[in-house]
Amino acid sequence: MNDWFRIPSDLQNSYLGLIGLHLREAVIPVLVGLVVALPIAQLCVRLRWLYPPVLWVTTVLYAIPSLAFFVVLIDYTGQTETTVMIPLGVYSLVVFVPAIVDGVRSVPQETLDAATAMGLGPVRRYLQVQLPIAVPAIIAGLRVATVSSISLVSVGMLIGNQGALGNLLNDGQIYHQPRLIWLSVITTAVLAIVVDAVLVGVRLLLTPWMPRGTRKARPAPAEPVTEDAAR
């Protein structure tokens, strides 16, 4: 049984260590992406004309292969986790910006009017009304961004031992060991499913105010885990 989880020594990591690395490299950029996307999205809500160009920029950034990012970044950040995480963070913007903009815009005009009429200034209105009501949309975006980030981390193998479960997959190919390939693919898939389930739980906790049964449940994207590995 334990043989199943034995990791080749060239990865310099245990099975659990690989999972930890993989999660860290997937989740941190998404969280940073979220923090960056919030003010950008708010700007887009306030200045309507800004939204289309911003959307265009995030889409173009998303279209840049991670390999291209690596080539540029490696001179500055070297063969580190940071080099893997920067493009992942950038990619997450393409999901977050529209998710937050739509979420904030979904706040009914009369709710905003009521807040204004009560003397809530723009900052209070944003923090106390718009943002909380946008939470379901933001978490829907967070789910998509996190799951795709988990699958994208694997490309870190292109710059050495930074691909976590991706390196495991690579080793499986080099050493002709199907066990390692299966282990990598299944573990990545399970990670994605578990993290997604956690996020669904977080949303349920944060939004007791949503009518039951009509929650805007957005199913996790069922993309094959290795699809983006060639980036």
Next chain:
Amino acid sequence: MIRIDSVTKRYPDGTVAVDRLSLDIPDRSITVLVGPSGCGKTTTLRMINRMVDLSEGTISLDGADITKQPVNTLRRSMGYVIQNAGLFQHRTIVDNIATVPRMLGWGKEKARARATELMERVGLDASLAKRYPYQLSGGQQQRVGVARALAADPPVLLMDEPFSAVDPVVRKGLQDELLRLQEELGKTIVFVTHDIDEAIKLGTMVAVLRTGGKLAQFAPPAELLSDPADAFVEDFLGADRGIRRLSFFSSAGLDLKTSPIVAVDSTAEQIAERTTPGVPYLLVTDLDGRPLGWSEPAALTAGSIDTARLLAYGRPFAAGKDSLRAALDGSVLSPTGWAVGVDDTGRVVGVVSQQAVGEAIRSAHAAVRPDTKAVG
């Protein structure tokens, strides 16, 4: 007092929503802005709390120009209630109501206590406190909206068609509740509606606006009904303005007849004794004195009156409390042409004929001025 002084609002696209409007809105009473859709009611209301900036003229509150004080301070002194309530969907009812007190720095406990007190005031059960807005009916949400606006006890209440999204029965309940609350609280209320009946029922003063944001008439409702300023106002008041005007005359002066009334267990002698010359019918009541129906005296069998064969008695009016309109309505609805006056407990105090109601109406019209406030 809120003084609107030759105020004009021109939107950036050139629409003139309000045109040189002047209104003196009296303290501690309900002033209604009424008019057809698009006539500038909402714009006027929103200029008062500066959600819309006026283009020309001035608005002052107790003599001070509203643009001279910080906008959020001004807004916190004015509760605002809108159609569909505009509740914060992510907050519980009690937290919705406590929003402004919390913002003003009240402690959590104090703000919640105030919210709970207000829920009772507006007729909401305390068990709803922990619910979220989606778990409430439209009428309940509207009550929460009113409670929320009252939370910090602002002297002014601005209401923009607050009751137009609920069904007529609930609306009537909310209107009655507002009048009752106003009696207790004495706020300066500016109330926007497009429903002239609502305006007449609620308003101490009614401002009728016409399309283009011009004032057509500003008067107490009774005066509006008796002396509409022009054809537009007359048209807007609708066809039965004469009947509606009767709402402003009390039924107190009606000469109620107490003789043609018999209890259901009456003997032949009692029936004979009660039969009144000139009154072809007798009103039969139950043993408590509540009306059961009309009958010709000859058709009554002493001792065991068959209540199933009685004529309907229409809708009784509260004698002395309801208006002549209710009395007239009662007499029109009754197949005998006689209206039944009852007291608070529903017991018959007397009956009155259509002719007598008509005479009362004529003498009321002849009197110098009708009451200024609607009765019943």
